[in-house]
Amino acid sequence: MADMARKQGSHSDITGPRVRDAALRLIARHGYAAVSMRQIAAEVGVQAGALYNYTPDKQSLLFDLMQGHMQELLAASRSADLAGDALARLAGFTRFHIAFHLPRPDQVFVSYMELRNLSDANFAVIEGMRRAYEDVLEDILRDGEAEGVFAMADTRVTTRALIAMLTGVSNWYRPDGQFDTETITTIYWDLVRKSVTA
Amino acid sequence: MADMARKQGSHSDITGPRVRDAALRLIARHGYAAVSMRQIAAEVGVQAGALYNYTPDKQSLLFDLMQGHMQELLAASRSADLAGDALARLAGFTRFHIAFHLPRPDQVFVSYMELRNLSDANFAVIEGMRRAYEDVLEDILRDGEAEGVFAMADTRVTTRALIAMLTGVSNWYRPDGQFDTETITTIYWDLVRKSVTA
DNA sequence: TTTCCAAATGAACGAGCGTTCAGTTAAATG
DNA sequence: CATTTAACTGAACGCTCGTTCATTTGGAAA
Numbered sequence: 077m078a079d080m081a082r083k084q085g086s087h088s089d090i091t092g093p094r095v096r097d098a099a100l101r102l103i104a105r106h107g108y109a110a111v112s113m114r115q116i117a118a119e120v121g122v123q124a125g126a127l128y129n130y131t132p133d134k135q136s137l138l139f140d141l142m143q144g145h146m147q148e149l150l151a152a153s154r155s156a157d158l159a160g161d162a163l164a165r166l167a168g169f170t171r172f173h174i175a176f177h178l179p180r181p182d183q184v185f186v187s188y189m190e191l192r193n194l195s196d197a198n199f200a201v202i203e204g205m206r207r208a209y210e211d212v213l214e215d216i217l218r219d220g221e222a223e224g225v226f227a228m229a230d231t232r233v234t235t236r237a238l239i240a241m242l243t244g245v246s247n248w249y250r251p252d253g254q255f256d257t258e259t260i261t262t263i264y265w266d267l268v269r270k271s272v273t274a
Numbered sequence: 275m276a277d278m279a280r281k282q283g284s285h286s287d288i289t290g291p292r293v294r295d296a297a298l299r300l301i302a303r304h305g306y307a308a309v310s311m312r313q314i315a316a317e318v319g320v321q322a323g324a325l326y327n328y329t330p331d332k333q334s335l336l337f338d339l340m341q342g343h344m345q346e347l348l349a350a351s352r353s354a355d356l357a358g359d360a361l362a363r364l365a366g367f368t369r370f371h372i373a374f375h376l377p378r379p380d381q382v383f384v385s386y387m388e389l390r391n392l393s394d395a396n397f398a399v400i401e402g403m404r405r406a407y408e409d410v411l412e413d414i415l416r417d418g419e420a421e422g423v424f425a426m427a428d429t430r431v432t433t434r435a436l437i438a439m440l441t442g443v444s445n446w447y448r449p450d451g452q453f454d455t456e457t458i459t460t461i462y463w464d465l466v467r468k469s470v471t472a
Numbered sequence: 473t474t475t476c477c478a479a480a481t482g483a484a485c486g487a488g489c490g491t492t493c494a495g496t497t498a499a500a501t502g
Numbered sequence: 503c504a505t506t507t508a509a510c511t512g513a514a515c516g517c518t519c520g521t522t523c524a525t526t527t528g529g530a531a532a
């Protein structure tokens with residue numbers, strides 16, 4: 077009679093996500109170093125000490141946010157990179173990248189801006205996941221070169237250039253602005269396709 | 275006997291730049307909020323209080339670094355955007371952007387990562403300068419469309435996409451690495467040219 | 473040599489930091 | 503109803519923060 081439904085009805089399964097949500101929003105807005113545990117706690121509506129029921133320390137809170145984002149990104153990208161020739165897969169990747177990033181501006185912001193606030197060990201983990209994501213695109217570009225459909229001076233540099241271009245959309249895109257996701261995708265796919273086709 | 279050679283031989287004209295250099299390097303490495311005035315002072319070799327001979331406060335120190343960078347960038351870009359048809363000017367802009375940014379990784383990093391740590395008034399100033407720089411490229415793209423040499427879905431979005439791509443090189447480029455500036459320029463110019471030509 | 477003053481020191485200010493923990497609370501269990 | 507215990511409080515720990523300022527220092531000016 078120990079393990080079954082142990083904390084049903086308790087708040088911990090509600091407060092936990094709320095801590096993460098508050099931390100994500102505040103860190104995206106003000107930066108990891110500028111946000112205090114007391115600010116996060118106030119946003120959730122608890123005292124600072126209560127946060128330590130949900131994270132061992134502030135650094136782990138940042139790492140969990142970034143690792144969670146990268147895990148979602150990797151899992152989703154591997155599902156998306158499936159069918160067809162290199163050109164079709166590049167179109168799919170472009171569409172996926174924009175569709176994944178645009179609805180997650182805070183996650184994107186934190187994951188790209190707070191790398192230097194990770195401990196060395198945590199940085200290595202996130203960096204490895206970023207590499208793995210770059211490899212998804214690089215494989216497509218290499219296959220397209222082999223097919224004779226793509227031509228570029230250096231695959232690795234081109235990979236990074238394209239990802240920088242695509243991710244940059246999060247820096248200015250506003251959902252209530254001039255463009256919807258579909259229009260953005262069309263514009264960027266046009267740039268991507270032309271830049272790498274032979 | 276008042277105004278002539280007033281502080282010749284004093285340290286202020288040496289310490290001032292050293293404060294800015296130390297602040298730039300430390301902020302690029304650890305972030306504005308994570309760097310203390312005492313750390314900057316220690317790097318310079320003075321006590322924290324002495325910094326206030328050179329800046330009214332920490333916020334002004336950050337703003338001066340960013341404003342100085344943007345002023346240099348704008349002045350240099352206007353000198354570089356001179357001759358020829360749109361294609362030649364786009365080549366010149368691409369070359370200029372890379373040549374200007376690659377030797378200044380710390381300035382680039384700070385100017386793009388610390389925007390959220392500026393006061394509202396200071397942010398507006400820097401944002402305006404960034405807009406002005408984007409306009410240099412956008413003018414080239416518009417002229418190229420008028421010439422019938424370029425074709426793109428949206429000039430403003432394309433401007434931002436290209437600048438994001440070009441600036442992204444600072445995120446991974448290392449001067450002791452595989453590529454020299456000339457090679458990088460060739461690779462990126464290839465991508466830029468193909469992405470916008472009709 | 474004496475005077476002068478820019479430059480820098482070093483101590484202090486109130487405030488906020490991450491984190492810990494003994495004690496309180498309130499909902500689920502028996 | 504009595505008991506249990508996860509969740510949370512509130513105070514405290516030692517420490518660092520940005521900034522101020524009376525005082526000291528040392529090289530240039532007279």
